[in-house]
Amino acid sequence: MKKINLFLLSTLFLGVISCGSDDDASGELVSVDPNPVEDTILDENTVSQGISVDGATRVTGNAPTPTGGITFTPSTTTQSAFLSNGFNIRLTAPDVATGAYLQVVQDGTPAGDYLDISLAAFRASALQNKKSGFMKNSKMMENEVEIDVDFGETVTPGKFCYLLCIYDEAGNISEPVEICVEVEAWGGNPNIVGTWNFVKSVENGNTQLLGEEDCEDATVFCNDQTEITVENAYCDTLLSLPVTFNADGTYEYVETSKYTEINYGASAETCTATFEAEKDEKYTSRGNWAYDEEEKKLTLVEFTYIDEYDGQVNNGVEEDGYLLFDGDASVTASTLVIKQTFDEDGISETFEIFFEK
Numbered sequence: 001m002k003k004i005n006l007f008l009l010s011t012l013f014l015g016v017i018s019c020g021s022d023d024d025a026s027g028e029l030v031s032v033d034p035n036p037v038e039d040t041i042l043d044e045n046t047v048s049q050g051i052s053v054d055g056a057t058r059v060t061g062n063a064p065t066p067t068g069g070i071t072f073t074p075s076t077t078t079q080s081a082f083l084s085n086g087f088n089i090r091l092t093a094p095d096v097a098t099g100a101y102l103q104v105v106q107d108g109t110p111a112g113d114y115l116d117i118s119l120a121a122f123r124a125s126a127l128q129n130k131k132s133g134f135m136k137n138s139k140m141m142e143n144e145v146e147i148d149v150d151f152g153e154t155v156t157p158g159k160f161c162y163l164l165c166i167y168d169e170a171g172n173i174s175e176p177v178e179i180c181v182e183v184e185a186w187g188g189n190p191n192i193v194g195t196w197n198f199v200k201s202v203e204n205g206n207t208q209l210l211g212e213e214d215c216e217d218a219t220v221f222c223n224d225q226t227e228i229t230v231e232n233a234y235c236d237t238l239l240s241l242p243v244t245f246n247a248d249g250t251y252e253y254v255e256t257s258k259y260t261e262i263n264y265g266a267s268a269e270t271c272t273a274t275f276e277a278e279k280d281e282k283y284t285s286r287g288n289w290a291y292d293e294e295e296k297k298l299t300l301v302e303f304t305y306i307d308e309y310d311g312q313v314n315n316g317v318e319e320d321g322y323l324l325f326d327g328d329a330s331v332t333a334s335t336l337v338i339k340q341t342f343d344e345d346g347i348s349e350t351f352e353i354f355f356e357k
Contacts, residue, residue: 051151187246
């Protein structure tokens, strides 16, 4: 079944908060000032003790001296992080790379320990995208690694940097790259606060309206060794999607939809398209949101969800939070547009969602 899957476009709103036209700038928008708490310089040892990576070993002292013979490319050298959830490190590394060293630094002063991280569990082949409602997730490419770094309660809003290098079994250690992080406070731009209702989505120029059926065809390979093409084999209809952003930095969205799908086994047996009965689905997501005024980015971190479909209810809890969306956002007094652009197999793709109050 094809979902609109709007949020985490994994790795998921639009890039500029603006007043738009003169009609939109009628005084209904509130001026946005940078949050000074996020400019606080964090102590390197406090941050180091407050971060963790699954399977990593904490080692006292400085990370080993680079030897060369291996290189990597980080996706960025500046990034945002979020309370409890932490941040992800995406990089391109050769297959021979087996691990990474991460050491927090501040103004050239390293923390008193570092993390020795195994890369096996973080490579593209080992990672699966989580179903997360209406957002989209970017696919990882071959040789890409995405390390999930979690925060403990001692990490507060502010700024810090870390050095990252990779190594292989032959003892080669890359030169380190310094990456700086801004830990965002929850909430932010007051113009986003309120309830917004889905109007349409636009994917690479193709528009999908609320209540409009979205279908995919399918090929059925019949038991008699023939095959048939079934039009509209899988169809979804989004019925409602309100998203509420609260001033305390929490959010909730409830996506209701209906779908029909082909009964593949019965269709293969008779070589005639046979469909399941129409079913309803409801996905509820709750968590926290943050707005980065400098980067003009909106982020949603999901902590609980309820997925109800075909009479079944799946309750989920993300103790460290799941990065549902991290992208650009633009807002006027009556419209909110979120957008994410990423590369899929070398082709740039853009996904936008339009909301109104």
